[in-house]
Amino acid sequence: MSIKAGDTIPAMTLTQATAEGPRELSTEALFGGKTVVLFGVPGAFTPTCSAKHMPSFLSNMASLKAKGVDxxxxxxxxxxxxxxxxxxxxxxxxxxxxxxxGAAAFTRALGLEFDLTARGMGVRCQRFALVAKDGKVTHVGIEAPGAFEVSSGEAVLAAL
Structure with missing residues (x-):
């Protein structure tokens, strides 16, 4: 079952990609006491992810912060x-x-895995965006396969 508004972000240790290399980051450290937008993509460097999804958040960052996103x-x-x-x-x-x-553990904990094995990509994350306040989910937008409508920076901004 996919994560939904009202659910709590699962307690896990994540891996943060940094310029200095991989770093452990707990969900408590990321989400605790903050308003956080988390968006998921099927894969880095994939066409929609690179051309639309990431850019939609980068271009709306100031507006998201102005709406209280930490x-x-x-x-x-x-x-x-x-x-x-x-x-x-x-x-x-x-x-x-x-x-x-890398092992899709957090993706599975959120109920957002998507099997693209037939397309040579293995298990991936569905395209989604969520808003969590102090670890409690307040909004989730999960895309239908191939769609890019409810998980963009603009869609999240409209939901805040």
């Missing part, structure tokens, strides 16, 4: 080195917390 995080079922390279490619800087979910 942090924006991006997650993909990729390793931390790929996520770091994608962050560099996208010019993320320190604007977005890059979460590497």
């Amino acid at each position: 942090a924006v995080a991006c997650m993909a079922v990729n390793d931390a080195f790929v996520m770091n390279a994608w962050a560099k490619d996208q010019g993320v800087g320190d604007e977005v917390v890059m979460i590497a979910d």
Whole structure:
């Protein structure tokens, strides 16, 4: 079952991709006492993720912060080195917390796994965005396969 408004973010240790290499980050440290937008993509460097999804958050960052968002995080079922390279490619800087979910453990805990094995990609994350306040989910937008309508930076901004 997919995560929904009213649910609590699962307590887990995540892997954050940083310029210095992979770093452990607990969900408590990321979400505790803050308003956080987490968006998930099927994969770093994939067409919609690179051309639309990440840019939609980067271009709306000031507006999201003005609406009370403390942090924006991006997650993909990729390793931390790929996520770091994608962050560099996208010019993320320190604007977005890059979460590497290489084994899809957090993706599965959120109920957002998507099997793309037939397309050579294995288990991936569905395209989604959620808002959590102090670890409690207040909004979730999960895309239908191939869609990009409810998980963009603009859609999240409209939901705040």
